[in-house]
Structures are given as C-alpha cells and as structure tokens.
Amino acid sequence: MTRTPLRLTGLLLALSQLLAACAGAPARPSALAAGDDAAVVRHMEAWLAHRMRSEGITGLSIAVVDGPRVVWAHGAGLADASARLPATPDTVYRMGSITKLFTATAAMRLAEAGRIDPDAPLTTVLPALQMRDRHAGGAPVAFTARQIMSHHAGLPRDLAGGMWGDTVAPMQSVLPTLAGIDTAYPAGQVFSYSNLGFTLLGLAVEQVSGEHYATHLERTLLGPLGMRTASFTAALPDNAARAHRDGRVVPEPALRDVAAGGLNASVLDMTRFMIAALDPEDRLLPQAAHGTMQQAQNAGNPLDLDLQTGLGWLLNMPGSASPVGAGPVIQHDGATLHFSSRLIALPAQRLGVIVASNSAGAGPTVHAAAAYALELFLEARKGLRATSPVGFTAREQPWQPEELAQWPGDYSTLAGHVRVSRDGQRLHADMAGTRFELIPDSQGRAGLRYRLLGLVPVPIGRFGEIALERRQISGRDVLIAHAEGGALLAGERMRPDGRAPGPALTGRYRPQAGTPEAALIDHVDVFEDAGVLLSRSVPSATFGSDAPAVPLRRLDARRVEVLGVLAAGGDVAELSEDGRQVRFSGMTLEREQ
Structure with missing residues (x-):
C-alpha cells in the first residue's frame, strides 16, 4: 500500500x-x-x-x-x-x-x-x-x-x-x-x-x-x-x-x-x-x-x-x-x-x-x-555553452507574519508526505526522513536549507537552487517547484475531508508468502501521524532503504487512495471484509496478527 x-x-x-x-x-x-x-x-x-x-x-x-x-x-x-x-x-x-x-x-x-x-x-x-x-x-x-x-x-x-x-x-x-x-x-x-x-x-x-x-x-x-x-x-x-x-x-x-x-x-x-x-x-x-x-x-x-x-x-x-x-x-x-x-x-x-x-x-x-x-x-x-540557471537567492528579511501563517500544513508531494511546521520565526519542512529549514526569497517563495545536527548549514547541491511556491490552480492549493527548465507541480496541501473513519487500517502488512512480491517487499506499515494516515514500504534487505511515508486518503469504509502529487487521486487499496488483507496494485498484503 x-x-x-x-x-x-x-x-x-x-x-x-x-x-x-x-x-x-x-x-x-x-x-x-x-x-x-x-x-x-x-x-x-x-x-x-x-x-x-x-x-x-x-x-x-x-x-x-x-x-x-x-x-x-x-x-x-x-x-x-x-x-x-x-x-x-x-x-x-x-x-x-x-x-x-x-x-x-x-x-x-x-x-x-x-x-x-x-x-x-x-x-x-x-x-x-x-x-x-x-x-x-x-x-x-x-x-x-x-x-x-x-x-x-x-x-x-x-x-x-x-x-x-x-x-x-x-x-x-x-x-x-x-x-x-x-x-x-x-x-x-x-x-x-x-x-x-x-x-x-x-x-x-x-x-x-x-x-x-x-x-x-x-x-x-x-x-x-x-x-x-x-x-x-x-x-x-x-x-x-x-x-x-x-x-x-x-x-x-x-x-x-x-x-x-x-x-x-x-x-x-x-x-x-x-x-x-x-x-x-x-x-x-x-x-x-x-x-x-x-x-x-x-x-x-x-x-x-x-x-x-x-x-x-x-x-x-x-x-x-x-x-x-x-x-x-x-x-x-x-x-x-x-x-x-x-x-x-x-x-x-x-x-x-x-x-x-x-x-x-x-x-x-x-x-x-x-x-x-x-x-x-x-x-x-x-560552439554553444549551455547557460547556467539562476539559483535560489535568499532575502535578508525573515518571514513576515502573514507568510508564517500560510505555509504550515501537510502536503502530498513527489517526495511523499511533507509536513511544514512553524518554530517561532522559522519554518521547517520534514520530508523523506530529513528536516529542512525553509528560507524566504524576495517573491515569498521558499528555499531549502539543511543544518547538520540542526546546527551547521550544509550545502545540498541542486536542492539548494529550488524555489518552492504555493499557488491556487484549478481550485487546488498546490506546491510548485521552480528549477532549471521552469516550474513543476511538486504537490498539494492536504485538507481533512470529513469522511467517516471506517475500520482501522493501521498495522503491518506483508505480501503473501510464496509470491514474487515477498522477495522484494518485506512489509508495509500503515500508521497515523498527527491525524494523517500514512504508509511506508520497507523493501527486503537485498533492495536497499525504506521508502518515504506516503499519505493515504479514505474513499469509503474500506478503500483508500495512495496519494501522489495531488491530495486527491492515486492508486486505490481495498481492505477485505474481515480486515485481514489489503488488495493493492494486483498484490495481496496480509495483516500481521
């Protein structure tokens, strides 16, 4: 899932x-x-x-x-x-x-x-x-x-x-x-x-x-x-x-x-x-x-x-x-x-x-x-030298009060679940298991800064050149990444949908024993974090690191969307009537008892 x-x-x-x-x-x-x-x-x-x-x-x-x-x-x-x-x-x-x-x-x-x-x-x-x-x-x-x-x-x-x-x-x-x-x-x-x-x-x-x-x-x-x-x-x-x-x-x-x-x-x-x-x-x-x-x-x-x-x-x-x-x-x-x-x-x-x-x-x-x-x-x-894109340039002034109020929230993004939070006069973004500081530019966009142990700024290469913007498009509160080549849809801010909670989905799920997926995926954890339902896939030891947490959105009592770049839409996972299995993307995942 x-x-x-x-x-x-x-x-x-x-x-x-x-x-x-x-x-x-x-x-x-x-x-x-x-x-x-x-x-x-x-x-x-x-x-x-x-x-x-x-x-x-x-x-x-x-x-x-x-x-x-x-x-x-x-x-x-x-x-x-x-x-x-x-x-x-x-x-x-x-x-x-x-x-x-x-x-x-x-x-x-x-x-x-x-x-x-x-x-x-x-x-x-x-x-x-x-x-x-x-x-x-x-x-x-x-x-x-x-x-x-x-x-x-x-x-x-x-x-x-x-x-x-x-x-x-x-x-x-x-x-x-x-x-x-x-x-x-x-x-x-x-x-x-x-x-x-x-x-x-x-x-x-x-x-x-x-x-x-x-x-x-x-x-x-x-x-x-x-x-x-x-x-x-x-x-x-x-x-x-x-x-x-x-x-x-x-x-x-x-x-x-x-x-x-x-x-x-x-x-x-x-x-x-x-x-x-x-x-x-x-x-x-x-x-x-x-x-x-x-x-x-x-x-x-x-x-x-x-x-x-x-x-x-x-x-x-x-x-x-x-x-x-x-x-x-x-x-x-x-x-x-x-x-x-x-x-x-x-x-x-x-x-x-x-x-x-x-x-x-x-x-x-x-x-x-x-x-x-x-x-x-x-x-x-x-005889043509490719032009270098203009990188992100932080402004000297800190975030203004109205800006500090606009950014915090949960986002479904290309990098999975991202949470933006306020700490005094600073903004932080937690994504893919890493905390970044958000710093403003002259247009009110946000750049990423990483501090080692939360203290020492560390260069982050091309990530330091990206400017993030919030904008309304087609009635959606979207997150846009500006990089070389222009603007890219990076995510959308999530909103509570008021749907009935339905059966509990939280738990650990494993691919059915004997299936090819069991050799690739060790397990999938479904959990809640501050009211947001999330899933995280853990591959088998052979295939590397855990994937970032991905937001889930309930469709009805037994179905959820596995969100992507938008806060509505995505692949659908369905819980069995007895609550012991989830069907997702042609796979059957079994809940650990």
Whole structure:
C-alpha cells in the first residue's frame, strides 16, 4: 500500500552520496576550443572514473552522436565482475523505460498506416481491456493511445502484482486483473507516469499487427535500424551484462511488462536509433518520429505548468539537469532493479548521448553523465555553452507574519508526505526522513536549507537552487517547484475531508508468502501521524532503504487512495471484509496478527 515517489525522492535519498562523489571530482574545463573532442574525452573519462570509484559503480558505457556519426563511445569498469569481463560500447544493458520510445514508435507506425487511431479509446483496438473508470461513474475506460504515450491516461503507475519474478507471466496476463483495478486520475487531468499504460499499448500493437510484441518490433525497428545485439525479452538475455549490487553479481528478476521496460541493447545499438530520430530525412522510422512524437502534447494543461511531454519522449522536465539555451530537448531515463540508463538529445543540433550502467544505485551518475557529456560536446562541436540557471537567492528579511501563517500544513508531494511546521520565526519542512529549514526569497517563495545536527548549514547541491511556491490552480492549493527548465507541480496541501473513519487500517502488512512480491517487499506499515494516515514500504534487505511515508486518503469504509502529487487521486487499496488483507496494485498484503 505504497507507491514509488518520482525523481525528487530519488535525489533526496542520493544526496549524501552525490555530495561525497563531487568532492575531488575533476574540474570542468574553463573553455573548450572548437573541435577539441580530445579534451572533452580526456575530461569525461577522468570524471567517470572518479564518479564510478567514489560510488562503487561496477560497469558503465556511454556513446555520443553528432549528426550521422558516433563521435565518442567508451566503456568503463566491468560487465561481469565474476568473470572480470570489461564493459565496452558493445556491452548489452537492460535499457528499462527507454523501451517506451520503441513502443510509441511502433504504435505511431501503425497509426500512420491507419490501423490505430491515437485519439480513439484504446479499447477500440484492445477490446479485452475491461477496466472501469471510477472518475466517470464506473464507465468503461476511454483513455487514448495519445494519452498513454504522453502519460496522461490517468492509469496507475504499475500493476505491481506479478510484475517482477524469477519467471513471469506474459504481458497479456494483466488484462484479467485490470477488471478489478481502479484508475488513478481522470484521463487528461495531470501528468502521471505509467508503466502499465505502455504495457497496454504494447498489447494493442500485438492485437493490431497480429504479431508477438517482440517479433513485431524486432522486424520493423531493430532489424531495419541495424541494432544487431538488441532484443526485447522478459528475462535478462545471455548476451547482456550481469546485474551488480555492491560490486557483486546478483540476479536480475524477469519483467512481465516487456513493452514498458524489456529492451536490451548496447550504447552503440542505441546510437543507431538516436541518429535516425535526429535525422529529419530518415525513412527508417515513421514520419511522426521526427515530428509529432517530439512535440508537446500537453500544452495548456494548467497542472503541468512548464513540464512538456511528447509521444514516448519526455521534453521539458524541470529539474532534470538538461542543457539550457541550445534548443528543444528530447529525453528518457530507464531503470530496473539493477540497471540504469539515460538518453538525451538536442534535435536542433542533432547531438545526442546515451549512457547505461549495470549497477544498482548508479542512476544519479548515469543521469548526470548524460547531461554533462552533452553539455561539453555542445560547446566543443557547436560552439554553444549551455547557460547556467539562476539559483535560489535568499532575502535578508525573515518571514513576515502573514507568510508564517500560510505555509504550515501537510502536503502530498513527489517526495511523499511533507509536513511544514512553524518554530517561532522559522519554518521547517520534514520530508523523506530529513528536516529542512525553509528560507524566504524576495517573491515569498521558499528555499531549502539543511543544518547538520540542526546546527551547521550544509550545502545540498541542486536542492539548494529550488524555489518552492504555493499557488491556487484549478481550485487546488498546490506546491510548485521552480528549477532549471521552469516550474513543476511538486504537490498539494492536504485538507481533512470529513469522511467517516471506517475500520482501522493501521498495522503491518506483508505480501503473501510464496509470491514474487515477498522477495522484494518485506512489509508495509500503515500508521497515523498527527491525524494523517500514512504508509511506508520497507523493501527486503537485498533492495536497499525504506521508502518515504506516503499519505493515504479514505474513499469509503474500506478503500483508500495512495496519494501522489495531488491530495486527491492515486492508486486505490481495498481492505477485505474481515480486515485481514489489503488488495493493492494486483498484490495481496496480509495483516500481521
């Protein structure tokens, strides 16, 4: 009965790791001469070596394209620590959610052939989908392929039950389960990232094409592009790098949702896709791959603010460490339990980078490396130096009385539950197990300051550049994060809804013994804190730290919403009549007696 908070939480949890990695890192070249690729390569190799050493990353590969050419490809560390096999540009990695770019491309090829209408309900081509929309009075779901590809279908992020395991059922197995799963938001309301949506889109591709998903994409995309070592599989293939945690080889579970995250490829394979996507004259990809897919689909959505999504592609993602001042950005990250990847490109410059790693916890370095390499090659090859965003600047005057009265309260956010409280003339925000001080700027926005042991201010990197604002949007009291790239919906202030309390939900719940989820999740605690119902997921010892507490909102006597970025809406959990079990995201959790 929890969810996985988005990028903000990951950054919070990685903060101390990143600060340590930055210490002693090679200094950025003060200036790069035109065409001096060698200087960029020397610096990037030293920078990567430092980051990998300081963060214990086993293996990583990177490649850069400029127009039709691969201008740098590099492997560092090990593809298999047990066999001492080095990582190279040809090493195959699990690409995770970058798979979605291929699923969307396949769907748009079928759309151009008149076989999928991207603006018709997906059930038109996938009639086996019997899901109901609780936001439309229980009517059949009517979200479209376009809404799926732009993450506005209102679907849950995942169908967690059966998603991972030593062996998994085929993608089609989600369909019977979805008949009993609720939608999370009204379709079109707000950006809500969904792996489940792309699994359904992959099933639609199968239904329309008459071919198995992997067969169809290998025939129509991987083969024509010359991605010779790439594949789509549920289990990690034999030709791939081994998964690692703390420098040791570990099993990578199979993934049911192949259309959302089952691509395996080397960075050199991925350069072929990037080159085609960045070439307006390319004919290997559908026409939409160079047009509609790279264009914002959510313009005018008030809750999306400056966040922009294409079809498959993520475009402007505030706070994502993307180069500023060199034209539009297209990008996508990928992550599984042990693999991380990032693809980021500048279509106007025809410049792109792909990075991948086989180490759990390497995500922050993979993310930073892609943006940094793009920034350096942009300067060396195009003569453009990315502009630096203006950071948060605290004002000299303390909080005014009216400001002190406005901020305190409970918020449902990207980082889970956040509580803002007043202490005399100061404001504090408790989130993800950490207390921050809120400091004002000239516009009445709040910045974050961290004090070690509550006393000594400690730099918090990019978090110190974020400005938080409260604003009314569509009748909601929302929290907005201002970062490089613009404004992002970060959360909403919670209000008591006056609903009857219903049966007690508090307690400890564990996945049913023998299910794949029992190997991933140790337990989920549901508890109250100052009148707010919260849940916290504790993973098995193998898979790292506890997740932040997430707010719950009662819908009726036995159902609660697991809140996300809004204080109403989210995945639904349901308590059994005898109070002994909770059904959530296709899983059954049993209450400890």
